[in-house]
Amino acid sequence: MRLIDLSPFIAMVYRQVKRWWSARSRIFTTVINPLIWIIFLGLGWGAVLSPSSVNSPSISGLPVNTITKIMQDYFNRLFGGVDYVTFMVSGMSVMTVFMASFLGGISVIWDKQFGYLKETLVAPAPRWLVITGRIVGDSIVNVVQALIIILLSFIIATGINPIGILPTLAYLFITSIAFSSLGVVIALKLGSVEGFQMIVNLLTMPLMFMSGVFYPINTMPDWMKIIAQFNPLSYAVHSVRYWLTGANVGLDYMNLSIDLSVLASSALVLLALAGWSFNKASVED
């Protein structure tokens, strides 16, 4: 007994991956943006937020050694035992996936405008299967791009553990499913690339800053901390950082299995929402 014909799913995965591959010269542009963050923000703040920047202060009665030790201890607690560059760089793969996921939404709008959406709407395949294929295809591409970023970050950051890469990719994949679905939902609602970009900018920047990529969640102001708790991205950043560096920086209750369940359930809910939106889509709207 054949339960369900996965052919339409494979069709869409194939299409998304093939499209990306045929435009692979553009990989440069997708990688360059996180790379700029890594180099300038990472190296710039990395020098500030390190004990060596505190050059022999003289507080009477305290030996310089002790002061440096206190500083070292402080930064260790702040960044989970790694230096700031490693701290930030390990979160960048999440940011890459996050940003790229929304770009997948833009391609839905292009498909609307270039008529390809109609081609997928007349197909006698279950709509949810078609859109799931599309989202999975995009996510494969996104994870590959994130892998490039991780490999590049070895050049800059010292504390990254190669063994953690494999589980990292799995967490990133689930994260990508969640946000690609969200991108598709927004794109199906909106007609223009301009409108989409406006909404996405409004959404992505705050979500990114409140995810712990650039600074730890525990030192955030309380209101920000509350939002960060409901931001699936925080869990992605926590888990990926843990896998890549061993640094356990986040809210007290966060651990790998909680991260996984938050990410997986967000992915499922948003994927279902995307399927539902695509099911309703017609050439009218």
Added chain:
Amino acid sequence: MDAVVVENLVKKYRDVGAVNGVSFTIRRGEIFSLLGPNGAGKTTTIHIIATILKPTSGKVLVFGHDIVKEADVVRKDIGIVFQEPSLDNQLTAYDNLYVHGRLYGLRGRELEETIYKLLEFVELNEYARKQVRYFSGGMKRRLEIARALMSNPDMLILDEPTLGLDPQSRAKIWDYIRELKKKYNMTILMTTHYMDEAEELADRIAIMDHGKIIAMGTAEELKNMIGNDVIYVRFDKGLPESVCSSLPGLKDCVKVGSDTVELLVENATKALPEIMSSIYANGYRVLEVSYKKPTLNEVFLHLTGRELRDSLESNPVPHRRWR
């Protein structure tokens, strides 16, 4: 069983009617053409038949299946070429067909063979591995026809198949359409606003205007509606009130436009002298006289009082809304 049965189809966007009560049937193995100006409701009608639009009211059966309740069955039975290109420009010709085939559940050897057979049919096999964005308009159209045939459908739907193509590409597409009917006895539903295209290809034509079918039949039958010859007389200073009743030997007389009258006669060369002398005897001044063997354009003019060509300009393409 008929290929398509449309009964009293109505489609309203908000409150504006795009299709206002259309009924027709398409027989198996025939080429059926919806002919009319842009905005007549042709595309809306075929989008409903293709299951991507829901009708406001009315019933549509495709090979006996209801397009709303059994959309998935209908989708398997039809192949469609949309008016605007709907190919993925970033994929190769082969990949476009591959993805389509997979969406329709094809796989393996069968899929591979179908792709090459159809690329050969539309003479694109040497471009199989080329990205579609480098294709000309005609090549894209041909590839789209190949794609619509991938699932081996019982009916092919073509929305303005030669819109914007050069004469050679048009001729090629016409050849493919004829061949599909001849070789595979395929049922084809097409829309067009080119009269020559409808006349050349279609077994039966339905003329649409303002969301309604205003005449239906073979090209011959439609032309016979207005007889053998048509004379157009354009008057100076508007149309005299009683002009129709004052002229002899007419089968019919219709005012078209503000200053022109359309006269249907058995034989224009014989009737003209008598008509002209009668016009002068009544003291009317004539600016222009012409006569034609009727074509579908004359039929459209006869039925609507507008030229098909003119209504293209006066009815611009409705703004396509995606949101």
